[in-house]
Amino acid sequence: MTPLRQAPPAPRLRVHQMTAGYGKAVIVQQVSLHVDPGEVVAVLGPNGSGKSTLVKGICGLADRFGGQVFLDDRDVTGLALEGLARTGIGYVPQRENVFPGLTVEENLEMATFVQAGWRRAQIREAIDRSYQRFPRLAERRRQPAGTLSGGERQMLAMARALVGQPRLLLLDEPTAALSVSVANHLFQMIRQIGAEGVAVLLVEQNVAGALEVSDRAYVLVNGEVVAQGPASEITQHGEVVNRVFGRSQRF
Ligand SMILES: Nc1ncnc2c1ncn2[C@@H]1O[C@H](COP(=O)(O)OP(=O)(O)OP(=O)(O)O)[C@@H](O)[C@H]1O
Numbered sequence: 060m061t062p063l064r065q066a067p068p069a070p071r072l073r074v075h076q077m078t079a080g081y082g083k084a085v086i087v088q089q090v091s092l093h094v095d096p097g098e099v100v101a102v103l104g105p106n107g108s109g110k111s112t113l114v115k116g117i118c119g120l121a122d123r124f125g126g127q128v129f130l131d132d133r134d135v136t137g138l139a140l141e142g143l144a145r146t147g148i149g150y151v152p153q154r155e156n157v158f159p160g161l162t163v164e165e166n167l168e169m170a171t172f173v174q175a176g177w178r179r180a181q182i183r184e185a186i187d188r189s190y191q192r193f194p195r196l197a198e199r200r201r202q203p204a205g206t207l208s209g210g211e212r213q214m215l216a217m218a219r220a221l222v223g224q225p226r227l228l229l230l231d232e233p234t235a236a237l238s239v240s241v242a243n244h245l246f247q248m249i250r251q252i253g254a255e256g257v258a259v260l261l262v263e264q265n266v267a268g269a270l271e272v273s274d275r276a277y278v279l280v281n282g283e284v285v286a287q288g289p290a291s292e293i294t295q296h297g298e299v300v301n302r303v304f305g306r307s308q309r310f
């Protein structure tokens with residue numbers, strides 16, 4: 060008897076030939092990528108190469124001209140952000156990722172509101188979970204988010220994206236403008252989130268830091284994927300490394 064062959068499990072996130080931009084401007088062209096459960100996958104590339112636009116295209120925040128987005132094989136192309144949050148996608152934008160005038164706790168509460176039908180106890184539980192993961196936020200629960208340090212603000216943004224216990228986390232430059240030690244702390248948190256089974260797509264400028272916690276990486280130049288592979292091998296594409304990252308980057 061021929062043994063039944065099981066199909067491999069679907070990736071957590073699959074982006075198929077995404078072309079996206081703004082109005083008539085095509086920024087990201089024919090990008091395909093995938094992230095498996097528990098994987099941390101980096102998207103690297105120079106300023107303006109379309110990294111944020113790619114993530115926005117996945118979330119329906121940029122204009123999509125072609126391609127599809129699948130979450131665990133479910134077609135979620137075109138779902139609005141609120142729908143995506145309920146479906147299990149957490150997104151931390153590069154900018155304006157917290158409400159500066161609201162306290163830490165109010166920011167977390169706001170993030171729970173998209174989870175339709177949650178009762179008071181569930182909201183409380185989610186907020187307490189955030190404080191367990193980020194004790195620093197618990198200490199600052201009554202502080203307006205606008206007064207947090209850069210690292211604390213990124214922790215809050217990440218905590219907001221995690222309240223609904225997403226299956227996929229999209230992070231757009233979470234360590235930008237942070238000191239090396241704070242960035243390293245956040246990278247370790249990201250690794251930990253991956254280890255819990257969440258699929259993480261990590262857009263980063265900090266190439267060395269990102270590659271250290273990533274399983275695989277894609278390199279985006281002018282909106283196109285020019286290199287991809289295991290994180291430990293991506294820097295061996297000598298020409299790509301020099302062109303994209305410059306010689307000043309150390310690995
Ligand atoms: N809302 C918008 N409308 C029109 N063009 C935009 C918009 N947002 C970004 N762009 C353009 O899209 C291109 C890619 O920008 P994007 O922000 O995706 O790059 P990035 O790789 O994330 O850069 P960075 O590393 O600086 O964050 C840029 O040329 C930018 O000017």
Ligand SMILES: [Mg+2]
Binds near residue numbers: 231
């Ligand atoms: Mg960006």
